[in-house]
Amino acid sequence: xxxxxxxxxxxxxxxxxxxxxxxxxxxxxxxxxxxxxxxxxxxxxxxxxxxxxxxxxxxxxxxxxxxxxxxxxxxxxxxxxxxxxxxxxxxxxxxxxxxxxxxxxxxxxxxxxxxxxxxxxxxxxxxxxxxxxxxxxxxxxxxxxxxxxxxxxxxxxxxxxxxxxxxxxxxxxxxxxxxxxxxxxxxxxxxxxxxxxxxxxxxxxxxxxxxxxxxxxxxxxxxxxxxxxxxxxxxxxxxxxxxxxxxxxxxxxxxx
Amino acid sequence: xxxxxxxxxxxxxxxxxxxxxxxxxxxxxxxxxxxxxxxxxxxxxxxxxxxxxxxxxxxxxxxxxxxxxxxxxxxxxxxxxxxxxxxxxxxxxxxxxxxxxxxxxxxxxxxxxxxxxxxxxxxxxxxxxxxxxxxxxxxxxxxxxxxxxxxxxxxxxxxxxxxxxxx
Numbered sequence: 001x002x003x004x005x006x007x008x009x010x011x012x013x014x015x016x017x018x019x020x021x022x023x024x025x026x027x028x029x030x031x032x033x034x035x036x037x038x039x040x041x042x043x044x045x046x047x048x049x050x051x052x053x054x055x056x057x058x059x060x061x062x063x064x065x066x067x068x069x070x071x072x073x074x075x076x077x078x079x080x081x082x083x084x085x086x087x088x089x090x091x092x093x094x095x096x097x098x099x100x101x102x103x104x105x106x107x108x109x110x111x112x113x114x115x116x117x118x119x120x121x122x123x124x125x126x127x128x129x130x131x132x133x134x135x136x137x138x139x140x141x142x143x144x145x146x147x148x149x150x151x152x153x154x155x156x157x158x159x160x161x162x163x164x165x166x167x168x169x170x171x172x173x174x175x176x177x178x179x180x181x182x183x184x185x186x187x188x189x190x191x192x193x194x195x196x197x198x199x200x201x202x203x204x205x206x207x208x209x210x211x212x213x214x215x216x217x218x219x220x221x222x223x224x225x226x227x228x229x230x231x232x233x234x235x236x237x238x239x240x241x242x243x244x245x246x247x248x249x250x251x252x253x254x255x256x
Numbered sequence: 257x258x259x260x261x262x263x264x265x266x267x268x269x270x271x272x273x274x275x276x277x278x279x280x281x282x283x284x285x286x287x288x289x290x291x292x293x294x295x296x297x298x299x300x301x302x303x304x305x306x307x308x309x310x311x312x313x314x315x316x317x318x319x320x321x322x323x324x325x326x327x328x329x330x331x332x333x334x335x336x337x338x339x340x341x342x343x344x345x346x347x348x349x350x351x352x353x354x355x356x357x358x359x360x361x362x363x364x365x366x367x368x369x370x371x372x373x374x375x376x377x378x379x380x381x382x383x384x385x386x387x388x389x390x391x392x393x394x395x396x397x398x399x400x401x402x403x404x405x406x407x408x409x410x411x412x413x414x415x416x417x418x419x420x421x422x423x
Contacts, residue, residue, distance in 0.1 A: 164391075168391055168394050168395045169395070171366055171367060171370070171388075171391055171392055172395035172398050172399045175362045175363045175366060175395060175399045176399070178362035178365065178366060179355070179358040179359045179361075179362040179399075182361075182362060183354065183358045186358070187354075231347070235347065235351065239355070
């Protein structure tokens, strides 16, 4: 995208890492083209499957290290679903856990050098958010019937204001999937782009004298950003999951 | 496992009794071991519990010892409770801020989208656009305020919990 040529020969391509390109050959990217995004999504699914299928193969009472990681993740999300959304929501635990694992593995695999981060694309996160949105809405209607629409009808307001408020409530209901997906994609993309920008300053020492100061600084900055990104990779997956639980709670008990 | 635990409480003789005692102690055994290994000398038990002491609770001495054990367990639990550290809390707040910003922007965007679409359909260019941008802004603020409420509730909850623990 923004390919800007610096006067001293530094090249900035911070957004190149997000280009979706076909994995085999180089034609156009169609609906069913296998791209690098497909590859990294498949890798994160594979990593999650390996952790849980191979990691817990021993079914040891005293868990091995990998098994205890798997158990920890399971217990963590199980407790979160139960605490935030209540006991009834536990029937959605498999779905929520799957979403969490997919995001967490995509985020962390995306931190490998030369990797591609599927969750930095709003197309991917929007699908995840739409999935959550549809699930929550359908569950709300199935559990509460038409009474679920009472969520939009503010009965405490004066009658004349209610239609306007209903419109506002409907819009704010649709705000949730949008902000849900923008947040995850925005966080992942911003962090990766910032790392790339710092990385572009690193070879300055080969070009001019000022590089003696700039190069170490940029390397330190990359390291710091990378540390922050590790934190963000987990926290964003956590936030996505906990918000899913919050929305699910609203659908199960639509009383504000 | 059983052998090791049995050895500790084997004063009674029979294996069945030993097993019962092991079960009886199972829950607190771990914490008991922790008190033994505690770096704080105040937390270490002064008297090692004996089998006789477990059952003959009518003696005032034992009641006192139980109370002391309770106090020790409580202090241990407090020491082991997860501490909320400043960095994580700051990041939590930043998360809330970031969430509110995206909600506000998303509300505006949705309002813009609906207004633009309606104007295209009905060919009334600025009317619905302006109307729905305002509605979207209000909706965004509404969602944002709800998030703020949630954050406030959470922080007051955490505050009262910390206060209760401090008592």
